[in-house]
Structure formats: structure tokens, C-alpha cells
Amino acid sequence: xxxxxxxxxxxxxxxxAAAALAQSEEDAAALAAxxxxxxxKLPAKKVFGGQKLPTRSMKARAIGSYAKGCMAGGxxxxxxxxxxxxxxxxxxxxxxxxxxxxxxxxxxxxxxxxDGWNGLLVGDLAQPRGGPMLSGHASHQVGLDADVWxxxxxxxxxxxxxxxxxxxxxxxxxxxxxxxKVWTEAHARLLKRAASYDEVARLFVHPPIKAELxxxxxxxxxxxxxxxxxxxxxxxxHIRINCPAGSTTCKNQAPARPKxxxxxxxxxxxxxxxVPWVPKKKPDxxxxxxxxxxxxxxxxxxxxxxxxxxxx
Numbered sequence: 001x002x003x004x005x006x007x008x009x010x011x012x013x014x015x016x017a018a019a020a021l022a023q024s025e026e027d028a029a030a031l032a033a034x035x036x037x038x039x040x041k042l043p044a045k046k047v048f049g050g051q052k053l054p055t056r057s058m059k060a061r062a063i064g065s066y067a068k069g070c071m072a073g074g075x076x077x078x079x080x081x082x083x084x085x086x087x088x089x090x091x092x093x094x095x096x097x098x099x100x101x102x103x104x105x106x107x108x109x110x111x112x113x114x115d116g117w118n119g120l121l122v123g124d125l126a127q128p129r130g131g132p133m134l135s136g137h138a139s140h141q142v143g144l145d146a147d148v149w150x151x152x153x154x155x156x157x158x159x160x161x162x163x164x165x166x167x168x169x170x171x172x173x174x175x176x177x178x179x180x181k182v183w184t185e186a187h188a189r190l191l192k193r194a195a196s197y198d199e200v201a202r203l204f205v206h207p208p209i210k211a212e213l214x215x216x217x218x219x220x221x222x223x224x225x226x227x228x229x230x231x232x233x234x235x236x237x238h239i240r241i242n243c244p245a246g247s248t249t250c251k252n253q254a255p256a257r258p259k260x261x262x263x264x265x266x267x268x269x270x271x272x273x274x275v276p277w278v279p280k281k282k283p284d285x286x287x288x289x290x291x292x293x294x295x296x297x298x299x300x301x302x303x304x305x306x307x308x309x310x311x312x
Contacts, residue, residue, distance in 0.1 A: 032310035039306055040299035047298060047309050048131025052092065055129060055311040060098050062130075062142035062243055062250040063304045069250070070305035071130030071143035075101045083119040084108035085153055087163045093133070096125040097143035099199065099244040104146050107194055107239075115189040119153030121168070122146065123236055129308050132296055139240075142250060146239045148194075150187055168235035172208050176272055188216045194239055195223040201253050204230040204238035207271040214264035224262040229271035249302060 031039060031047075048070065060073030074095040079086040084104070086094045096104075104122060111117040126143045127133060139145050149168045158166070171183045191213060195203045205213075207229035217224055230238075243250035258267050270276065298306055 036306065039310075040297060042298050043295040044298050044301055044305075045132040045134050045296065048127055048129055049134035051127060051129045051131075051309065053128050054095060055308060057312050058308065059246070060244075062097050062144050062247040063308065064142055064249065064302040065251040066139040066142055066145060066240065066253065068300065069130065069142040069302060070308045071095070071097060071126060071141075072304075072308050072311070073098075074126065074128055074130065074143055076128075077101045077104055077122065077125060080157060081105060081108060081119075083112040083117075083153075084122050085119065085158055085163070086122050087149065087158075087166070088123065089160055089163055091124065093124040093127055093140070094122070095128045095130075095143065096146065097244055097247070100125065100144050100146060100239075100241055103197060103199055103239070103241060104148070107148070107190075107197070110193060111190050115193060116186040117152055117190060118155055121149040121151055121153050123149055131301070131305065131309075142247075144241045144243070144250075147236045148239065149236045151235070152186075170234050172206050172234045174208075175206070175277060176208055178208050178212050183212065185216070188213055191227065191237060192217070192223055194237070195226045197241075199241045200226060200239060201242045202238075202240040202256060203227045204233050204240070206230075206232070206234040207268070209233070209237075210263070210268055211272060214262065214268065217262075221262050221264075224264060225256045225258050227263065228256070229263075229268060231276075249304060 054074035054076075055072050058072035060071075060075070062071055063069050075098045077084075077086060077094045077096065079089060079094060104120075104125070108120040108122075112119055123146075124137065124140055125146045126140050130141050130143050132141060137145075150171050151168045169182050171179055171187060173179045191203060191205065191209075194200060203226055205227060210227055210229040213224060213227060240253065243252045256263070259265065298309070
């Protein structure tokens with residue numbers, strides 16, 4: 001009877017109910033008891049957003065693509081480390097493939113030892129089992145993406161409340177101009193270090209940050225090819241690593257191959273110009289608002305993701 005009630009509840013979940021139900025093994029059993037057809041119709045972000053723990057019975061694997069997939073065998077980045085602190089703990093997004101967690105730990109320690117950082121403040125990685133999130137990111141679904149703040153870690157342990165309330169500092173004034181009252185060479189050294197790791201496929205930053213790095217870099221500039229300008233990365237940078245060995249159904253992003261080898265030419269000029277920022281057509285004030293897209297269901301994700309949400 002309990003299992004039947006849980007199944008029925010999963011079909012019409014509210015967000016708080018999803019969060020509460022997903023904490024129990026009974027929930028996984030209820031999902032497992034559903035037919036594949038019924039399971040496939042569930043809203044993916046509610047199912048994955050409600051998971052509080054990783055799979056225990058599956059080996060670590062990234063499944064699918066960065067913006068359409070899930071993760072088995074996720075590992076938590078410790079909320080406090082020798083050179084990092086995790087922010088926004090209420091989101092429970094400090095999970096990732098073990099390879100990603102190891103890379104973030106390495107970056108934090110090396111940045112403290114060699115780049116003049118007291119430590120790193122780490123934002124979102126992924127949910128315990130990856131998948132679409134209840135809010136925010138389109139990517140971060142397979143445990144291979146991590147956001148790192150461009151605000152240095154303070155020389156004390158932040159409280160849980162502070163980790164919810166403190167805002168990161170913008171290092172740019174606008175989409176074309178750096179704020180040199182905030183930006184330092186230590187920021188450039190940190191980004192170069194992250195982009196230089198072999199495992200890293202991309203680093204996403206705000207366009208003027210890319211332009212600043214292009215002016216700053218000397219010697220071997222090949223690492224700049226991995227640094228891509230993109231919207232919204234004015235207070236943090238986004239690390240994306242390649243699919244790890246053993247993740248046979250993980251889909252890598254195409255290798256970064258900018259025309260000039262660095263992305264400091266034509267590609268950067270595009271992002272520093274108006275085209276990406278100005279709408280092609282002015283919105284019609286009299287037009288009816290478009291209907292919201294239907295929620296992404298589990299059917300839209302790789303079939304293996306249905307096994308991930310039902311596993312213990």
C-alpha cells in the first residue's frame with residue numbers, strides 16, 4: 001500500500017514533496033516498481049532534484065552529455081578542505097564524478113601553494129545523481145562541470161548562513177570592461193592553471209576576462225584555446241572536464257580548436273561586439289506570451305538514467 005501511494009505521489013510531485021520522498025530507500029523502490037513507460041513520463045528535474053544521496057550500487061560513470069544526462073557513483077566534494085570551502089550548501093550540489101572532485105581539490109591546493117590564493121570558494125558541481133536541476137544550470141548534469149568563484153576564500157571558516165548570503169564580487173564593470181579594483185594577476189594565474197590541466201575541456205568566462213587573459217599571457221599560449229567567453233560568467237568561472245575512462249556512454253564536447261589557436265582573434269571579437277547581446281528582432285509588446293515548454297521528462301535522457309534514479 002505504501003509503495004502504491006509513493007508511486008501516485010511521484011506522478012504529481014510538488015518540489016518540497018520530491019525533496020522529502022527522495023531521501024528514503026522506499027522512494028527508490030517505488031520508482032523501480034513503476035513501469036518503464038510511467039517512469040519515463042516523470043519530470044526529470046523533479047526526480048533528480050529530489051535525490052539526496054548518490055547511487056551506492058553503481059560504479060562511477062558520467063552518462064550522456066553535459067546538458068542531457070546523469071551520473072552514477074557520484075562523490076561529494078568536502079564542504080571544507082585545506083584550501084576550499086563550498087558555498088550554497090542548501091542546494092546539495094557539491095557532488096561530481098570522482099575525477100572532477102579530485103581536480104577541484106588539486107586546483108584549490110595548487111592555487112594556494114603557487115598562485116597567491118588563500119583558498120577557493122566553490123559553487124555548484126552537480127546533484128547527487130546529476131541530471132537536470134530544479135533551478136539554474138542547463139549543464140552540470142553528468143558530474144563533469146564545476147563553478148569556482150572569482151572571490152578569494154576568507155581566512156576563516158564561513159558559517160552555513162554566510163555561505164547562503166554572501167555574494168561573489170564581480171570582476172568586470174560590464175560586458176566589455178574589467179574592474180581593476182577587483183581583478184588581480186592572481187586571477188589570471190588561477191585561470192591559466194585550471195585551463196592547463198589535461199583533463200579540462202573548457203573554461204567559461206565573461207568576454208572581458210578572456211580579453212584580459214589574451215593581453216596577459218606570454219610564452220606558450222595554447223591553454224587560451226580552452227578559455228571560452230560566455231554569458232553570465234562575470235563572478236565565477238566554469239570548469240568542464242572531458243569524459244573519464246570507463247564512462248563509455250558519456251559524450252565529450254568537441255575539442256576546442258579556435259582558428260588562431262588561442263581564440264583571441266575572430267572568436268573574441270564576436271563576443272566583445274554587439275551581436276551576441278542585441279536581439280535580432282525587437283519584441284512585439286502586443287504579442288501573446290509564448291506557452292512555456294513542457295517539462296523535460298526522463299524519456300528525454302539516456303535510458304541508463306532511469307536505472308540511476310531507481311538504484312540504491
